[in-house]
Amino acid sequence: MSFKQKAKKKFPDWPVYDDNEIKALTNVIKSGKWWCGSPEVHQGENVWKFQKEFAKFQGAKHCIAVFNGTVAIEVPLLALGIGLEDEVIVSDYTFVASASAVVATNAVPIFCDIDPNTLVMNVNKVEDLITDRTKAIIPVHLGGNPVEMDRLMEIADKNNLKVIEDCSHAHESIYKGKYVGNWGHAGTFSFQASKVLTAGEGGAIITNDDKLSDLIYTISDCGRKKNQYGYSHYIYGTNYRMSEYQAAVLLEQMKKFPAQHKLRNKNAKYLMDKLNAIDGIHVMKPTPGTEMLGWYIYPFVFEPEKFGGITKLEFYKKLNRNGIPTDDCYPPLHGLDCFKNIDLRKGIDYSNANWGGEKSNDNNFPIVSDIYSRSIEFPHEMLLASKDKLDFIVDFIKSLK
Ligand SMILES: Cc1ncc(COP(=O)(O)O)c(C=O)c1O
Incomplete structure (x- = not known):
């Protein structure tokens, strides 16, 4: 197939x-x-x-x-x-x-x-x-x-x-x-x-x-x-x-939540083991000390050079075109127009903020800017899918190499 x-x-x-x-x-x-x-x-x-x-x-x-x-x-x-x-x-x-x-x-x-x-x-x-x-x-x-x-x-x-x-x-x-x-x-x-x-x-x-x-x-x-x-x-x-x-x-x-939560956590772990085994893919790592995750979104970061220099947009489009629901991660706040242009509330002094104009340059927020440029997320309902669908995602990402 x-x-x-x-x-x-x-x-x-x-x-x-x-x-x-x-x-x-x-x-x-x-x-x-x-x-x-x-x-x-x-x-x-x-x-x-x-x-x-x-x-x-x-x-x-x-x-x-x-x-x-x-x-x-x-x-x-x-x-x-x-x-x-x-x-x-x-x-x-x-x-x-x-x-x-x-x-x-x-x-x-x-x-x-x-x-x-x-x-x-x-x-x-x-x-x-x-x-x-x-x-x-x-x-x-x-x-x-x-x-x-x-x-x-x-x-x-x-x-x-x-x-x-x-x-x-x-x-x-x-x-x-x-x-x-x-x-x-x-x-x-x-x-x-x-x-x-x-x-x-x-x-x-x-x-x-x-x-x-x-x-x-x-x-x-x-x-x-x-x-x-x-x-x-x-x-x-x-x-x-x-x-x-x-x-x-x-x-x-709330009555439906416990079974969904359990399945999301089980599938998140299954998918994480398989995706992290692909050279160049890194699923968001649970913070050490985490015992259970809400898993609202399932973000992963890719290394473009391990996928023939693929861009985020190309990666994203390929997944979506092949029926795999994906979404963009959040654009970092420092670069949003509302903060970059300081067009916020009348009479408030924002001059000491670490954003606005030149201060909103990505170089001042190097980690998040880099991560955003090469991260994609799956919605949580993906984690309610059966194992064959999760395997399909893994195989598809492998095929992009
Ligand atoms: C991290 C975070 N905080 C706050 C909110 C705001 O929630 P609401 O959309 O219910 O106002 C959202 C909504 O998506 C969110 O993702």
Whole structure:
């Protein structure tokens, strides 16, 4: 059978749903309780139930559900007092939201280069970026791969910095015995359509700090306080609440997650052994100390000279044309137009940032720039495929030599 014929065997679709999601949504509509209400006066029950279950799922004391993963980062930044022209160190290799949430609070993101093997924030480079304006760090567990959180927390504690873990890719990733999101002051999640746990849109914040949890709730629900009159608004806050529809779908998706997570991890290891055995292919390396990976994306880096000088675009097109779903990895943040042109928020001084104009030159971020120029990723649903499809990918990549 030719590669083209074999590729006609379809790879799994995402999201995966059945009648249970449809029933859960219909139940919300029929109940007439279309929002969650307040902590004291529940309307619908789905958001309250989801918050409890997700906290347990991720091994945390508290969960506050919000409507997407971007505001999930913004709210704890506000709750931790990050604001005007404070500097926040963020990985350079991530989706724009990890940094745009910082910009939304009028603070300034500072980009940190990555480790060439694990592809996450290089903790060795963090201390060099700390100034007297630095107030927080946002490690991003890219593709579910944990940042070295024990070392990062030592640096944060020594310098009195807050840490918000962006766990949008890292549902149930475990680093050194602890679920990610529990190492820092807060952990944030996305349930956007492509994520391993999804309701199309959605987000959550976890924390183990009672006071911080209350403050995060207050900011995410119009400045209200628990147990107080609902038209009292104590501090700045706005409406970031998750909807009953999102929570109803997420509760069903959580039931499907354990089997999917197990299969993704099993197949990720199978594929990693086979791909790494090809001279010139390097799959993202799990950070030493990782016990389980969320595997939202499956990035690999190739050495062009081992494939006859192939470019990233050619590699990518060949995979896609042959029916293998692939995607570009994230363009490093320092080179995005919004940062290069410093066209961000009115009245904010970005002149001390390590990006903007000439400072956004790739030479200033050598590792991430090199890695981006020769990395490609598979979506996580690929890891739900049968072994013969995984073997097909391996054989196809070998055939490009
Ligand atoms: C690393 C990372 N952080 C934050 C987000 C933002 O999540 P959302 O799309 O739910 O706002 C995403 C979304 O893709 C992400 O990949």
